[in-house]
Amino acid sequence: MKDATFAVPxxxxxxxxxxxxxxxxxxxxxxxxxxxxxxxxVRDAAESSKxxxxxxxxxxxxxxxxxxxxxxxxQWAVFDALCTIPLGRVMTYDGLxxxxxxxxxxxxxxxxxxxxxxxxxxxxxxLKSDLSPGGFFGETDLHGxxxxxxxxxxxxxxxxxxxxxxxxxxxxxxGKVRLRESWRVWKMPxxxxxxxxxxxxxxxxxx
Numbered sequence: 001m002k003d004a005t006f007a008v009p010x011x012x013x014x015x016x017x018x019x020x021x022x023x024x025x026x027x028x029x030x031x032x033x034x035x036x037x038x039x040x041x042v043r044d045a046a047e048s049s050k051x052x053x054x055x056x057x058x059x060x061x062x063x064x065x066x067x068x069x070x071x072x073x074x075q076w077a078v079f080d081a082l083c084t085i086p087l088g089r090v091m092t093y094d095g096l097x098x099x100x101x102x103x104x105x106x107x108x109x110x111x112x113x114x115x116x117x118x119x120x121x122x123x124x125x126x127l128k129s130d131l132s133p134g135g136f137f138g139e140t141d142l143h144g145x146x147x148x149x150x151x152x153x154x155x156x157x158x159x160x161x162x163x164x165x166x167x168x169x170x171x172x173x174x175g176k177v178r179l180r181e182s183w184r185v186w187k188m189p190x191x192x193x194x195x196x197x198x199x200x201x202x203x204x205x206x207x
Contacts, residue, residue, distance in 0.1 A: 031142045031177055034152050036160035044087045045153045051120035053079070065116040074103060078111040085125045088158045089186035090179065092129045099188065113138050124153040131179040133161065142177060159184055 037043065054060045064070050071079070081099045085091050093105040100108065112123040113135070128134040133142070136150035151161060160180040179185070 031163070033161050033163075033177065034155035036155045036158050036180075038158060042088065042158040043156050045119040045124070045156055046083075046087075046122045049120040051117050053083075053117045053120045071111075071114070071116075074100075074107070075111045075114065077101075078103075078108055079115065079117060079121045082112075082115075082121050082123055082125070084188070085122060085186050089184050090125045090127050090154070090159060091186050092127055092131075093134065094129050095185075095187075096126055109135065119153055122153075124150045125157075125159075127179060127185075131182065131185070132177060 054063050060071075060076060077100050078096070081096055084099070091099070093108050097103055097105050097108045103111075108126075112126060115121055115123045118124065118137075124136065126134065133147060133150060134140070136146045139146035141147060142151075154161075161177045162180045163176055164178045165176075
């Protein structure tokens with residue numbers, strides 16, 4: 001298997017749309033949003049997972065999922081890119097697509113839906129471009145068990161959501177819930193930042 005075509009670049013930048021204003025400063029109650037962990041209570045769902053993620057070509061060449069199928073080279077590239085998103089941060093489907101270097105938001109979403117290594121490979125850290133939760137294993141309804149699991153995994157890692165008001169909030173209420181703190185959207189360090197050793201500054205809450 002040759003992964004060179006899908007090598008993850010060291011630099012990836014993308015533009016985000018500003019989320020709508022929050023209806024209040026408190027966590028929304030209509031969707032029973034989990035309260036994000038803080039301080040010592042924050043836990044890395046990926047690192048604490050017992051799921052084994054093969055990292056070298058030899059291990060991957062013979063790996064097959066419960067369905068008897070092996071991930072494609074593109075899916076392996078998406079999984080590798082997911083592992084670069086730090087604890088407490090998220091990325092959009094568009095941003096992840098640019099990081100992988102090929103495909104589309106739809107194909108990235110398809111790879112995430114088929115991810116057999118969750119939460120070790122943290123597909124729960126990917127959101128829509130409007131910073132709403134998006135889907136999780138094909139489910140987009142905020143009242144569903146899979147999306148609730150996604151929000152709980154993120155809350156465990158310190159990432160919170162809020163209810164918002166405005167147009168285009170989407171079906172099943174998904175778009176009515178957005179990321180509370182926009183600085184949590186991860187952008188890979190630029191070449192200049194890597195050279196100087198500087199780190200990205202944390203922004204302010206969108207509330």
